[in-house]
Amino acid sequence: MPKGRPTLVCGGAGCGKTLFAIEFLVRGATEHNEPGVFMAFEETEEDLVKNVASLGFNLARLVAQKKVAIDHVHVERSEISETGEYDLEGLFIRLGHAIDSIGARRVVLDTIEALFAGLPNEAVLRSELRRLFSWLKQKGVTAVITGERGQGSLTRYGLEEYVADCVIVLDHRIINQVSTRRLRVVKYRGSLHGTNEYPFLINTDGISALPITTMGLEHGAPTQRLSTGVPRLDTMLGGKGYYRGSSVLVSGTAGTGKTTLAAAFVSAACARGERSLYFAFEESREQIIRNMRSVGTDLASCADTGLLKFHAVRPTIYGLEMHLVAIHDQVRKFKPRIVVLDPLTNLAAIGDDSEVKSMLTRLLDFFKGQQITSLFTTLVAGDSPIEDSQVGISSLIDTWISLTNLERSGERNRALYILKSRGMPHSNQVREFRLSKQGIDLIDVYTGSGMVLTGSARTAQEAQDRADVLARKQHIERLRREISRKKQAAQAQMAMLQASVESDLEELNESLRQELLRTEQDVSERYLLATHRMADKSASTNQASGRRSNSSRLRNPPAAPPNRRSVLDKRNSR
Amino acid sequence: MKSTLAKRARKKTPKPRSNGDFWQLRLYVAGQTPKSIAAFSNLKTICEQYMAGKYHIEVIDLMKDPALARGDQILAIPTLVRKLPHPIRKIIGDLSNTERLLVGLDLRRA
Secondary structure, eight states: OTTTTTTEEESSSSSSSHHHHHHHHHHHHHHHHOOEEEEEEEOHHHHHHHHHHHTTTOEEEEEETTSSSEEEOOOGGEEEEEEOOOOOHHHHHHHHHHHHHTTOOOOEEEETTHHHHOOOOOHHHHHHHHHHHHHHHHTEEEEEEEEOOOOSSTTTGGGTTOOOOEEEEEEEETTTTEEEEEEEEETTTTTTTOSSEEEEEEEEEEEEEEOOOOOSSSOOOOOEOOSSHHHHHHHHHHTHHHHHOEEEEEEEEETHHHHHHHHHHHHHHHHOOOEEEEEESSSSSHHHHHHHHHTOOOOOHHHHHTTTEEEEGGGSSSOOHHHHHHHHHHHHHOOEEEEEOOOHHHHHHTTTTHHHHHHHHHHHHHHHHHOEEEEEEOOTTTOOTTTOSSSSSSSGGGEEEEEEEEEEEEEEEEEEEEEEETTTTOOOOOEEEEEETTTEEEOBBBBBBGGBBBBBHHHHHHHHHHHHHHHHHHHHHHHHHHHHHHHHHHHHHHHHHHHHHHHHHHHHHHHHHHHHHHHHHHHHHHHHHHHHHHHOHHHHHHHHHHHHHHHHHTTTTTTOOOHHHHHHHHHEEE | OOOHHHHHHHHHOOOOOOOOTTEEEEEEOOOHHHHHHHHHHHHHHHHHHHHHTEEEEEEEEEETTTTHHHTTOSSSSSSSEEESSSEEEEEEEEOHHHHHHHHHHSSSSO
């Protein structure tokens, strides 16, 4: 707001002009120690105090503390008749007196256009207003002047011509039966201002304006990782889980376990001692706690220790912008490290796509700026493609987990896969997502024989496979035993053959020895005979040489074993 | 000079005679501007002419007592407030238009 200069706030009926002005005064008085004067042309003092009390402002106290002065200017045309020239010095004096009495730095004129209705001479009024604004500038007070929005011009009486330093337009639109207030700075001399329309809200804390998006993408990127609460899922996400400050989307058809996955994440955060905030748009706090207990996730103890806070409201309770502010408020108060929105889809029902997207973008920006890890669930209609996130924020999401139901042979089985996960190697495989009393379990699906099977089909197929393997093993075992039997038989046969060869050889040797003996005996007999016959010596020597040639012939039996041959040799040499 | 104006007003104002036919008038001014002086002299003339001895004029200078502006909801200067007879009437301007002043004071039907 330009200090020391007048600002015009204009808008239609009920768009919050007076409130804007009051807030300007009250904040000035309470937070900046700048007392202010409220000059009301439309409401009486009592009405004003009563009306703004509902927004949490205690005007009466501020008035008593001399921080705010309220002056009700009543102009009743029927009481006034005009004779000749006049000016509005009286107004100046009143205002000047009010300003001086509390040392005001801020002035609000609400709505000065009421004068146009009360005073007949417009020419005088215009020149006097021009004088008033320059007088206010001279006084160095920051002024807010409110004005009704007129046809084709910003204000009904063209006030913007006089108050030209800063003009703010308030607007109040109703889309899909939900109203959204918007604020736009039309002009602001000597300042760089956003020209967009900014939604704003009036709640018990007064006005809050929310920029459509943060100006830049400058949030940090922490490398710390957080467990998902499901060990197998951590493994699938590069072994460590989500990044801190990242945004996680869990999409899936009805009953696929989105809330369960969210609860597991929250429960893991509680175990680490981190605060979590759970925005439930479908179920109540008690309902979630009870339901999660059935799958072994104990949220009640988390909630009891104060680490987990539920904020369960119906999405239709107020507009998107109000939700955004409510979320902002809750996050600021509770300061969680983890925020869950379950499910986003319900929010989408109260606004059109572009609004929801803009709201979620801002929400994500906000979370990222605060380094809050956010988990959103979204319901996907059964017949739409799984990549359809319904709310068009898939591109804003860092990690996207998809849950589906696989239906086969009369049963539904949950399956989980990771569609994307920025900045980490992640598994590309489908896992069967099983919920039991012990909690969440991820099981490898059956992927053999070119099929993907889950549930009992997987179990049956696995049993079949095991039987097949067993049968093959038994077959091999049988073959092995047969071969060893054959081998034994062959060895026995070989031993038998060897034995018969050996017995043959023995026989041969025996006959040779007998032959030798017979020959020796023969020679000795002949010698005896020759001696007996007195044969001559030559004859006997011949006989001896003959015997020698005989024995040399005997030296070559091929089958004779070496030991036998050597025996023979020794015998021969002897 | 304002004080002289006020003094003059009081001096020339006779005591009220009857309540039913009595004008109690209050003229708000802010310092001695030409308009204020003109308003006072115009008022004086009319009063003497139409209700001599049956009126009381009180001149209030807002420069001196700014807080008094609130009571009668004064915006324009000069403003003549007819406190009596009821209802309260406000006439703004320097009272140079005699016709309108008379109508405003209910001295003449419009």
